[in-house]
Structures are given as structure tokens and as C-alpha cells.
Amino acid sequence: MIRTFAALNSKGGVGKTTLLANIGGLLADMGARTLLVDADPQPSLTKYYDLAYEAPQGIVEVVTSGTVTNLAISRTSVANLDLVRSNDGEAKLQHWLYSRDDRRSRLARALNNPYIRDHYDYVLIDTQGAIGPLQTAAAFAADTLISPLPPDTPSVREFRSGTLRVLQRLEHDEHEPRAQLAPIQAVICRFDYTRNAKSLLAELASEFSEGDRVAILNTVIPNAIAYKDAFTARVPVHVNNRSGGTRYPSGYEVMHRIVWELQPELYGCFAGRQRGDPEEVFGTRDDRASNDQASV
Amino acid sequence: MTAPKNPRALGLPITISATQAVENLARNDAITAERRLRRTGGKPALGALKPADGLPFGAPKSDQPAMTTKALRDAASFRDSYRVGDTTPSKVNLDTKDLPGPMLLEVTSIDSYDHNPRLFRNEKFDELLDAIKANGYIDALIVTRRRPGDRFMLAAGSNTTLVILKHLWETTGDEKYRWVNCIFQPYEDETKLLAQHLGENLNRGDMKFWEVAKGMVSLLDMIAAERISADPGATFSVREQVESLVARGLRADRTSIQRWRFTADRLTGLGSLTGVITASSVNNVFLPRLNALKGLASKFKLSEDGFWSLVVEPTLRVASQSAEREGVETFNPDSICDQVDAAFAEHIGDSLGAVRQMLSLLKLSPELTLADLRVPSPNAVVGPQGFQSPAAALTDRGQTEPETTLASASMPPVVVGKQAPLPIGPGAVSGPGVHPPAPPKRAPSAPTASAAEIQPSAIGSLFTEATPDGDPLKALHEAVKQLLDTAGLSDTLRWCDEMPLGFYVELPDPVIHARRKVALGSPEFEARAIKTTVWWSLVLMSGQFREGSERFMDHASEFYKRYANESEGDPLMGTDIDNQAPEIDQLVMERTAPGYMRPAMMQMRRAEECASRVYETLPERWLRMLEIYRARI
Numbered sequence: 001m002i003r004t005f006a007a008l009n010s011k012g013g014v015g016k017t018t019l020l021a022n023i024g025g026l027l028a029d030m031g032a033r034t035l036l037v038d039a040d041p042q043p044s045l046t047k048y049y050d051l052a053y054e055a056p057q058g059i060v061e062v063v064t065s066g067t068v069t070n071l072a073i074s075r076t077s078v079a080n081l082d083l084v085r086s087n088d089g090e091a092k093l094q095h096w097l098y099s100r101d102d103r104r105s106r107l108a109r110a111l112n113n114p115y116i117r118d119h120y121d122y123v124l125i126d127t128q129g130a131i132g133p134l135q136t137a138a139a140f141a142a143d144t145l146i147s148p149l150p151p152d153t154p155s156v157r158e159f160r161s162g163t164l165r166v167l168q169r170l171e172h173d174e175h176e177p178r179a180q181l182a183p184i185q186a187v188i189c190r191f192d193y194t195r196n197a198k199s200l201l202a203e204l205a206s207e208f209s210e211g212d213r214v215a216i217l218n219t220v221i222p223n224a225i226a227y228k229d230a231f232t233a234r235v236p237v238h239v240n241n242r243s244g245g246t247r248y249p250s251g252y253e254v255m256h257r258i259v260w261e262l263q264p265e266l267y268g269c270f271a272g273r274q275r276g277d278p279e280e281v282f283g284t285r286d287d288r289a290s291n292d293q294a295s296v
Numbered sequence: 297m298t299a300p301k302n303p304r305a306l307g308l309p310i311t312i313s314a315t316q317a318v319e320n321l322a323r324n325d326a327i328t329a330e331r332r333l334r335r336t337g338g339k340p341a342l343g344a345l346k347p348a349d350g351l352p353f354g355a356p357k358s359d360q361p362a363m364t365t366k367a368l369r370d371a372a373s374f375r376d377s378y379r380v381g382d383t384t385p386s387k388v389n390l391d392t393k394d395l396p397g398p399m400l401l402e403v404t405s406i407d408s409y410d411h412n413p414r415l416f417r418n419e420k421f422d423e424l425l426d427a428i429k430a431n432g433y434i435d436a437l438i439v440t441r442r443r444p445g446d447r448f449m450l451a452a453g454s455n456t457t458l459v460i461l462k463h464l465w466e467t468t469g470d471e472k473y474r475w476v477n478c479i480f481q482p483y484e485d486e487t488k489l490l491a492q493h494l495g496e497n498l499n500r501g502d503m504k505f506w507e508v509a510k511g512m513v514s515l516l517d518m519i520a521a522e523r524i525s526a527d528p529g530a531t532f533s534v535r536e537q538v539e540s541l542v543a544r545g546l547r548a549d550r551t552s553i554q555r556w557r558f559t560a561d562r563l564t565g566l567g568s569l570t571g572v573i574t575a576s577s578v579n580n581v582f583l584p585r586l587n588a589l590k591g592l593a594s595k596f597k598l599s600e601d602g603f604w605s606l607v608v609e610p611t612l613r614v615a616s617q618s619a620e621r622e623g624v625e626t627f628n629p630d631s632i633c634d635q636v637d638a639a640f641a642e643h644i645g646d647s648l649g650a651v652r653q654m655l656s657l658l659k660l661s662p663e664l665t666l667a668d669l670r671v672p673s674p675n676a677v678v679g680p681q682g683f684q685s686p687a688a689a690l691t692d693r694g695q696t697e698p699e700t701t702l703a704s705a706s707m708p709p710v711v712v713g714k715q716a717p718l719p720i721g722p723g724a725v726s727g728p729g730v731h732p733p734a735p736p737k738r739a740p741s742a743p744t745a746s747a748a749e750i751q752p753s754a755i756g757s758l759f760t761e762a763t764p765d766g767d768p769l770k771a772l773h774e775a776v777k778q779l780l781d782t783a784g785l786s787d788t789l790r791w792c793d794e795m796p797l798g799f800y801v802e803l804p805d806p807v808i809h810a811r812r813k814v815a816l817g818s819p820e821f822e823a824r825a826i827k828t829t830v831w832w833s834l835v836l837m838s839g840q841f842r843e844g845s846e847r848f849m850d851h852a853s854e855f856y857k858r859y860a861n862e863s864e865g866d867p868l869m870g871t872d873i874d875n876q877a878p879e880i881d882q883l884v885m886e887r888t889a890p891g892y893m894r895p896a897m898m899q900m901r902r903a904e905e906c907a908s909r910v911y912e913t914l915p916e917r918w919l920r921m922l923e924i925y926r927a928r929i
Contacts, residue, residue, distance in 0.1 A: 054384070056384075057386070058386055060386035060388045060390065061386060061388060064388050064390070064395045064397060065395070065396075065397040065398075066397040066398040066399060067397070067398065087384060087385050087386040088385070088386060088390075089385030089386070090385070090390075092390035092391070093390060095390070096390040096393065099393045099444075100393075100399070101399070101401060101402075101405065102399045102400045102401065105400050106399070106400075109398070109400060175402070176400075177400065177471065177474070177475045178471065225367075225370070228370060229370060232370060
């Protein structure tokens with residue numbers, strides 16, 4: 001069954017594109033047929049990977065024509081990883097979509113398409129760091145939302161009162177068919193290990209209520225230079241950063257753990273279409289915890 | 297001695313000097329501090345800060361080497377990565393709000409087409425309702441709107457579906473009826489919209505003739521108005537009308553355009569009865585009878601407008617009102633035309649019988665003057681010596697007792713709804729490779745109401761009961777059948793009582809009569825000549841080759857289909873029969889030729905003799921022949 005993830009956060013620069021590109025890269029490396037959809041007028045996801053083939057069409061055609069055809073699908077140099085590139089050079093798609101009566105369901109209906117269902121296992125939608133019709137459309141197109149959050153309480157509160165409240169109001173939009181917002185998986189980004197991860201996660205989780213349907217992943221993304229290096233080298237971080245440092249776990253480990261948390265049935269799947277026991281490969285959690293403890 | 301590249305506190309060579317060692321230690325501390333700084337994410341170690349010698353503002357140091365550290369290089373290439381791989385922007389013009397494509401719309405936000413060609417309730421309404429109730433609506437509506445911001449409107453049919461969906465949403469409140477898959481089509485012009493709606497409804501095949509006629513005529517008027525606004529002097533010939541409809545994907549030809557115009561312009565008075573107008577009632581009754589009466593009216597110096605508005609329109613209105621009062625939903629076109637005849641008789645202050653008599657005379661000779669019509673002279677139609685003019689025969693009957701005309705001696709009473717038995721059954725032809733002639737498929741033009749309601753019409757039906765003895769028609773058919781047997785063409789004979797001689801000849805089957813190589817002068821060569829002469833002679837004799845026969849021919853016959861549509865090439869190509877009728881001198885020569893041709897020609901002469909007798913004893917048949925012969929299409 002096809003799964004659709006969308007990155008969602010009203011703030012820019014929290015690492016949505018990086019996270020999505022790396023999840024996509026790892027899923028593709030695990031062997032899943034993965035489609036990245038860049039719904040950000042600044043084509044950062046489009047530029048993350050080298051394009052082996054640039055399709056004549058992109059997100060503008062997908063949204064305006066209301067369907068996805070192979071004309072809109074570019075290939076990245078990573079095997080199994082395809083892309084609907086952002087080609088909205090003048091950033092007019094938001095305005096165009098805003099004028100449509102079916103703005104909220106448009107992207108969902110375009111992606112709910114036999115071509116996509118037959119050719120992909122995962123669809124990952126990247127959005128711009130703001131709240132607008134395109135982000136809303138992406139949010140309602142996904143069956144899981146991934147929200148990268150900075151590791152501090154004010155940012156989490158802002159996410160809850162801004163982004164989340166707006167989307168929850170749109171669930172009951174009179175002008176569109178009723179739809180429920182997908183559950184949200186929050187990922188703590190740029191964690192610098194200055195404090196205990198467990199207590200931080202517990203503190204942030206208490207910010208959300210039951211009705212928010214927000215879960216915070218146990219794996220946090222360290223504020224490591226490796227992610228920027230990977231972006232620069234235009235490869236997924238699990239390729240670039242295999243061994244961890246003294247403080248941070250490796251990009252390889254972090255990305256695997258995030259994918260496993262998002263998709264528990266993939267637990268034990270490794271990049272390069274390999275399988276193994278994560279406890280053997282990465283050591284037990286207790287080891288990890290004592291390492292953390294030791295390094296602080 | 298130079299310092300090692302990676303000086304470390306441990307494992308240093310023992311031979312270095314003390315100063316060098318101190319220098320290395322200081323350097324080591326500096327590197328460690330730098331790493332710590334980097335690992336803590338740039339968190340400043342405040343204790344390491346020292347007062348600066350001079351503020352770094354002002355002119356930057358030009359001698360500072362760029363990108364010395366890895367961090368700086370990374371930052372630069374990170375920035376660069378935003379510049380590489382710029383992809384081509386989309387060509388879609390996003391300033392246009394209404395782009396074609398699928399969309400989901402609320403059913404209440406869509407309107408029906410405001411010039412819906414469907415004027416009556418769709419007969420399939422309940423069927424459609426049940427289908428949508430059972431399966432939901434699984435198709436998509438084509439919608440458009442004239443300007444951005446307007447409400448959406450159906451662009452190609454489905455008006456009934458929309459009504460059903462709105463009804464279901466209002467009554468059930470079920471969300472599945474509320475949201476409809478739509479396909480947006482940008483608006484072009486009104487003619488395209490109307491043409492699409494007409495085309496969709498015609499494809500579904502349940503449009504009433506009146507709706508088609510009205511829709512087509514208003515579409516043609518729209519196109520004409522468009523052409524005139526583009527070029528004030530533009531004309532719009534029938535041919536161009538046909539082309540403009542075909543270009544919009546609608547099937548049309550000259551005659552159907554004439555019928556539509558006639559129906560939409562002239563039959564409006566039928567009011568609620570318009571829904572029951574059929575193509576054949578217009579084609580076979582209203583159009584010929586009302587136009588004939590119009591011709592007569594012009595002899596009375598009644599203008600065309602006057603005729604339609606003073607005679608036809610009020611009569612039709614009365615008919616529809618009485619039908620409404622009585623709750624009747626059908627009508628008999630012939631009886632309505634009879635009422636129009638009566639109204640006209642009243643208008644000119646003459647008897648109905650006189651009007652009918654004049655009509656039949658006029659049909660024979662359109663050039664007759666009013667005086668000729670009023671006082672029919674024996675010279676009006678010149679016939680051979682001793683031959684009673686059919687017109688005169690009709691005149692006699694018309695003058696005496698129109699009500700009993702049909703029961704009089706020469707014509708037995710009409711039996712409606714039942715085809716008269718044919719003198720010779722089609723089953724007589726058999727044998728390998730011979731297709732038995734199909735019985736005529738075309739229904740007789742007589743109305744299907746009960747016999748009691750039938751008003752006698754001026755000419756009357758040609759359907760005759762066969763009289764057992766001495767029937768000239770039977771004799772003729774026997775002669776024709778024998779002739780065709782002799783010529784080896786018995787599979788081409790078709791009975792059709794509406795034709796003047798009660799038969800026509802079908803196109804030869806290209807397999808049975810395939811043309812083969814034969815030696816000059818051989819019996820096969822002669823047989824081919826016989827086939828050609830006999831086939832063409834009968835085709836010309838039966839009247840089927842004249843365009844006027846169009847109304848009476850069986851429209852399902854190959855002959856009609858191929859000759860009505862001339863673009864399809866030569867239908868006789870590759871058969872034994874030459875594709876050109878023999879020239880007159882050749883015909884005369886074949887008539888007198890000795891040999892194989894002779895027995896065939898003797899039978900031909902017999903058939904001709906029988907045909908003459910038919911015309912002599914059954915003047916209606918001769919009238920029909922004249923009608924066919926003189927018809928101008």
C-alpha cells in the first residue's frame with residue numbers, strides 16, 4: 001500500500017527539506033520506489049539530488065491539470081528515487097490555488113492516481129515554510145505528516161498555536177468535502193545534546209493534547225555538520241556519514257531509526273537492500289544511553 | 297628541523313628541542329579549543345574571550361586568505377548548492393484562473409445549461425435516478441463558466457444527471473451526492489456550448505424530434521449571427537450550414553436542416569403536442585401536405601406569411617388545445633393536416649372536396665392557374681386516346697362523395713396497420729447462392745391509429761388488397777419475375793408496394809454477380825449483356841432511379857443507400873452489370889438482336905405491356921410515377 005508523507009511546519013529553515021530528502025534517499029536505498037514532490041516554490045528539494053532526467057513538467061502542471069502523468073516525473077541520480085520537480089519560478093501557484101474552490105483537495109486528488117499507485121511505494125511532499133493553500137493541500141494529501149521541530153518549548157508552542165490550529169480549522173471547511181487531518185509525527189531537529197534527550201522529549205510531548213494527534217519520535221536529529229555536508233555533496237546523509245562521533249550518533253543510524261519509527265514494518269531493513277538486527281548493528285539502547293551520559 | 301604535521305602531546309619524537317615542544321603544546325591547545333567550539337554547535341566558551349586589539353569594523357583585512365577552513369569552504373559550497381541545478385520554469389500561465397482539468401465541485405455550485413435543448417422531461421429520468429442511487433455517480437460532469445468568478449455551468453449534456461444529484465443531495469443529505477467529479481473546460485463561445493449539449497443528447501439518443509429541431513435551428517441562428525457580426529455581408533447557404541454543423545461534430549444534411557427549420561418555424565402551434573412530433577410524421581405528412589397546401593394558397597394570392605399565420609397556426613393551436621382538454625398525448629398527423637385543409641377551405645369559402653380536388657390537380661401540374669384549378673378541363677393532363685386522365689378520375693371522385701371515395705370500385709378500403717399481402721411471395725426465389733429478397737423494412741406511411749379515426753385523404757393510400765383474378769399488378773409481377781429469372785438476376789427483385797409498379801430492383805450482389813473474364817461472343821458474354829440490359833431497363837422502369845423516388849424507396853436497401861450517398865464510389869464496379877445505363881441506340885439494338893438476347897427481350901416486352909395495363913387500370917400508380925418523375929429535389 002502506498003504511503004504519503006508530507007513535511008509540515010510553518011517556519012522556514014527547520015530542516016524540512018533535508019529531513020525529507022534523507023528519508024526519501026534512505027527509503028529508495030532500502031529498495032522502496034519513492035517519489036519526492038517538491039511543492040516549495042524555492043526548489044530546494046529539487047536541487048538536493050542531481051537530476052538524471054529532467055521532466056518537461058512539474059508541480060505546476062500536476063496541480064493545475066489535477067493529475068500526475070509520467071511527463072511530470074523526473075529521475076534523480078539515486079536509484080528508485082523520482083521527483084516531481086518544483087517549476088513554479090514566479091511563485092504564482094499559491095495564488096492560483098487560492099482562487100480555486102477545490103484548493104484543499106486538489107493535490108490529494110492529483111496524487112490519488114493509478115499511475116502513482118502502480119509505480120510508487122512512498123510519496124514524500126515537501127512544502128514551503130509558511131501556511132497557505134499549497135501547504136494545506138499537501139497536508140490533506142498525506143496520510144502521515146512529518147513536522148521537524150526545534151528542541152525548545154517556544155517553537156513547539158508556536159507550532160501548536162499557529163500551524164496546527166489553522167489546519168484543524170480547515171478540517172471542517174464548508175466549501176470542501178469533510179476530511180480529517182492525518183496524524184502528525186514530530187521529529188526534534190538540531191538537538192545539541194546539551195541536556196538529556198528523554199526529559200526534553202517528555203517535556204515537549206506534554207505541550208500537545210490528545211486531540212492534536214501529535215506523536216514525537218524518540219529519535220532526535222543532532223545538530224551535526226554531517227547533514228550540511230550531505231546537502232553540499234548532494235547525497236543522502238546515510239551514505240555520507242556512516243560512523244558516529246563521540247557525541248552524536250551517525251547520520252546512518254539516525255535516519256534508519258527515524259524511518260523505522262515512521263514505518264515500524266521496515267524495522268530491520270537497511271540501506272543497500274540489506275537486513276540485520278539493529279541491536280547488533282548499532283548496539284543496545286542502554287549502551288547508547290550510557291554513551292550519551294558519558295559524553296555530557 | 298621542521299615541526300611534524302600533526303603534532304600531538306603523546307608519541308612525539310624525543311629529539312625535539314624544548315622550545316619546539318612548548319610551541320607544539322600551545323598549538324595543540326588551540327586546535328582542541330577549536331574542535332570543542334565546533335562540536336558544541338558554536339556555543340561560545342565565554343571564558344575564552346579576550347579583549348580585542350582593535351575592532352574588526354572598517355576596512356576588512358584584504359590579506360586574509362579566503363576559505364582557509366573547512367567550515368568556510370562548506371558554507372560557500374552550501375550557498376553554491378542553491379545556485380546549481382536550477383530547473384526550467386513551467387510554461388503554464390498561472391494568471392489564467394480557469395485552466396482545464398478535473399476538479400471536485402459541490403453539486404449546488406453547478407447550474408444547468410441555461411439554453412438546455414431538452415424541453416421535455418427526460419424519459420430516462422427514473423432509470424438514471426435508480427442507477428445513481430445504486431452505484432453513486434461514477435462519471436464526471438463537464439463544466440465551464442463564461443467568466444472567472446461566475447457560477448459553474450454544465451458544458452456538455454448531463455443536465456438530467458445534475459437535477460438528479462441535486463435532488464438526492466437535498467432529500468438524503470448524503471455526502472456522496474454532494475461532491476461531484478467534474479472536468480473543467482474553458483469557455484469558448486455560445487455556439488460551442490449549444491453544439492456540445494446537442495451532440496451529447498443526440499448521442500444518448502433519447503431526444504425528441506422537436507427538441508432536436510429547435511436546438512439545431514437556434515444553433516444555426518447563433519452561427520449565422522456570429523458570421524454576420526464578423527462580416528456584415530456574409531451569406532449562409534444551406535451547404536455552409538451543413539458544413540458548420542458537421543464541423544461541430546453534429547450529423548446534418550440538407551434535407552434534415554430543411555425539416556428542422558420547417559418543424560421549428562411552422563409547427564410551433566402544436567404547443568404541448570410538439571413532444572410527440574416524429575421525424576417521419578414531418579417527413580411524410582406535415583412537410584409534403586402543408587407545402588402542397590401552401591402552393592395552392594399562393595394561387596389564391598394568399599401570402600406565405602398569411603398562410604402560416606391565418607390558416608396553419610390557428611388550426612394547430614386548436615388541435616393542441618383540444619388534445620390538452622381531453623388529456624390526449626398523441627396525435628395523428630394526417631388528421632391534423634386534414635383539419636388544416638378544412639380551415640383553408642373555410643378561409644377561401646369553398647368546400648373541402650374542392651380543395652382536395654385542386655390539391656391533387658396541382659400535384660400533377662404545378663403550373664396550372666387558379667382558373668384551371670377551379671374548372672378542371674380534360675386537357676389539364678394530356679393522356680393517350682381512351683385513357684382516362686388520373687386527375688380526371690380523381691376529380692370525379694372528389695366531386696361526388698369524398699367520404700366514400702376509398703370504398704369505391706377501383707380501390708378497395710384501406711386496411712390500416714396491416715400490410716396488404718403481396719401478389720408473389722419473396723420465398724419463390726431460392727437456390728444456392730441466391731439471397732431471398734428481404735421483405736420491405738420500411739413501414740407503410742399510413743398512420744397507426746385505429747381505422748375508424750382515419751379521415752380520407754385526397755389521394756389515399758396506395759396499399760391495395762390483391763384481387764385474385766385478372767389483377768394487372770399480379771400479372772406484371774409474374775412477368776418481371778420471369779424476366780429476371782431468365783436474366784439470372786432473380787435475387788435482385790424486391791417488392792415494395794409504395795413504388796409505382798410495386799417493385800424495385802436491388803443492387804446486384806458483388807459475390808454472386810462478380811465480373812469474370814469471358815471470351816468475346818461466348819454465351820457468358822451474351823449473358824452479361826442480358827443482365828446489363830434487363831437490370832438497367834427495370835431500374836429505369838420502376839422509377840427507382842429518379843430522385844423523386846426517395847420518399848417511397850425502402851431506406852434500408854443497398855440501392856437507396858448507395859445512390860443517396862454518391863461519395864462512396866461506383867456500386868456496380870466489379871459486377872457483371874455495366875456501371876452506365878445503356879445508350880438509347882444500344883438499347884434499341886439489343887431489343888432486336890437475335891440469339892440469346894431474344895427470349896429475354898420478349899419477356900421484357902411482356903413486362904412493359906403489363907406495366908402499361910397497371911397504369912391504365914390503377915391511375916393512382918400512374919400518379920405516383922408522375923410524382924416521382926416530376927419531383928425536384
